[in-house]
Amino acid sequence: MPAWRSLNNFDWILFLAILATCSVGLAVIYSATTGTPSAGAFHRQMTYAFYGIGLLFLALTLVFGRVVNASKSWLGAGGVQFQPSEIAKAATILMLAAYMGRERVRGLGVVHFAAICLIIGLPVLLIMRQPDLGTAVTFAPLFAGVVFIGGIRVRTLLILGLIATLALPMAWGHLKPYQKERVKTFLEPTRDPKGSGYQLIQSLIAVGSGGLLGKGFLAGTQGQLQFLPEQHTDFVFAVLAEERGFIGAMLALGLYFVIIYRCIATARAARDRLGVFLAIGVVCVFAGQALLNIGVVVGLLPTTGVPLPLMSYGGSSLASTLLGMGLVLNVWMRRLVN
Numbered sequence: 402m403p404a405w406r407s408l409n410n411f412d413w414i415l416f417l418a419i420l421a422t423c424s425v426g427l428a429v430i431y432s433a434t435t436g437t438p439s440a441g442a443f444h445r446q447m448t449y450a451f452y453g454i455g456l457l458f459l460a461l462t463l464v465f466g467r468v469v470n471a472s473k474s475w476l477g478a479g480g481v482q483f484q485p486s487e488i489a490k491a492a493t494i495l496m497l498a499a500y501m502g503r504e505r506v507r508g509l510g511v512v513h514f515a516a517i518c519l520i521i522g523l524p525v526l527l528i529m530r531q532p533d534l535g536t537a538v539t540f541a542p543l544f545a546g547v548v549f550i551g552g553i554r555v556r557t558l559l560i561l562g563l564i565a566t567l568a569l570p571m572a573w574g575h576l577k578p579y580q581k582e583r584v585k586t587f588l589e590p591t592r593d594p595k596g597s598g599y600q601l602i603q604s605l606i607a608v609g610s611g612g613l614l615g616k617g618f619l620a621g622t623q624g625q626l627q628f629l630p631e632q633h634t635d636f637v638f639a640v641l642a643e644e645r646g647f648i649g650a651m652l653a654l655g656l657y658f659v660i661i662y663r664c665i666a667t668a669r670a671a672r673d674r675l676g677v678f679l680a681i682g683v684v685c686v687f688a689g690q691a692l693l694n695i696g697v698v699v700g701l702l703p704t705t706g707v708p709l710p711l712m713s714y715g716g717s718s719l720a721s722t723l724l725g726m727g728l729v730l731n732v733w734m735r736r737l738v739n
Contacts, residue, residue, distance in 0.1 A: 423450050448499040452520075455492030458485035459527035472533045472706070486536045487721035489524040493540070494682035494725065496520050497547050502675030509551040517547055534580055535693070535705025542689030546681050550668075587703035600636070603629040604698050607639040608650075615646030633714045635706055638698045653712075654695075660726075661688050667733045676732035683725035 427450065431443040458476065462485050466473035475482050497520055501513075509517075521544050528537045549558060573581070582597045590598040590605070607623035610616070623629040624640035632640050642650045664684035671677045687710050694709040696702035708718045 420454075445499055448495045452492045452496040455485070455489040456523055456527065459489055459524060461485070463527065463530055466531065472531045474528075474531045474533045474536070484536075484715075484717035486524070486528050486531075486533060487717040489528070490539070490543075490686055491721050491724050493521060493524055494543065494679065494686065494728075497543070497682055498675055498678035501547060501551055501678045502673065509548060509553045513551065514548065514553070517544065517551070532577055532580070533706070534576075535707040538705065539686060539690045539693060539707060542685040543682055546685035547678065550677065550681050583704045587700070590700070600630050601700060601704060604636050604639045605700055607636075607643040608699055611643040611646040611650070613647050615642070615644045615649055618644055620644060634708055635694065635713065636698055637713045638695055638709050641712075642698075657688075657691055664729050667729050667736070670736045671732050672736050676735070680729050680732050683729050687722065687725065 427443065427447055430446050434442045462474060462476055465476060467475040467477055467482065469475055474486060475484055477483075497517065500516060500520065521540055525537050525540050528540075545558065549555075576584075585592065586597045586601060590601045592598060594602055603623055607621065607629055610623070611621075616622070619625060621640060621643040623643055624632045629636055629639060638650070638653075641653060645652075661684055664680050664687070668677050668680035668684070671680060690707055690710050693702060693705065693707050694713070697704050697707070708715050710718065710722045
């Protein structure tokens with residue numbers, strides 16, 4: 402059955418009634434617990450609701466999603482489109498922080514480790530089903546950061562990394578044909594210069610031709626003449642390097658370093674465990690996504706459709722990143738509150 406016909410048969414009344422009932426419940430819980438020892442119940446309930454809505458949107462994407470670049474990862478209604486996986490990132494960070502921020506969660510035993518795997522694993526599996534490998538990979542830094550701060554031994558983390566590396570040959574068999582082609586192109590871009598290798602070759606030309614000071618604003622050739630595909634989204638850093646050169650690219654990287662450093666400083670200054678895990682979760686996703694995008698642009702990683710945070714065009718990614726940074730700023734402002 403075509404996706405549009407399934408969408409017409411979707412029970413929107415039930416769906417909206419569920420959301421409305423959750424909203425009413427949140428309002429009642431807030432009213433019932435304000436000024437009482439149970440005041441934290443509202444925030445915990447809201448976190449669970451946000452996480453559940455994120456998973457629901459990911460599930461809806463598998464049925465009603467729009468296919469872009471071989472991945473069914475976008476939902477649209479009334480001419481407005483958004484990427485549910487970006488909502489899932491923010492929801493997962495909040496859920497992890499709420500779970501790990503509880504006072505009784507001390508250390509990282511088997512139960513707590515399994516809970517972290519479940520919280521992160523559910524959205525990752527749904528995103529993999531789209532399939533959107535690039536976005537799914539951005540959850541890996543979040544997992545590593547949370548389990549490390551949560552108290553896992555470095556030796557255990559290294560063992561998990563080794564297991565993941567050994568599992569790569571098995572994962573290769575589950576990749577889609579276009580994903581395998583991206584890996585092969587990464588290893589040998591010139592094998593198909595007019596096909597699968599075209600984007601990476603044009604990106605390397607753009608970055609290299611920028612030189613030390615760049616060609617100047619609006620003076621780039623690869624970007625302005627549209628030789629570089631997706632120049633305003635996934636490969637925006639290549640346009641920056643071409644027009645502003647090595648100096649401009651380093652200044653941009655310096656700005657990212659400042660953001661990452663201040664997020665880490667916020668985590669260190671947080672007054673409670675909830676604030677620590679919120680800041681760590683946000684900075685891990687932010688830094689991991691930035692490194693993944695720039696690594697793709699300069700040919701250090703296989704091509705994935707991951708935007709550069711705060712620079713690439715895209716409302717869903719920008720909104721998700723700004724939401725995360727808003728949480729970090731809130732943690733910083735509340736660091737001295739008794």
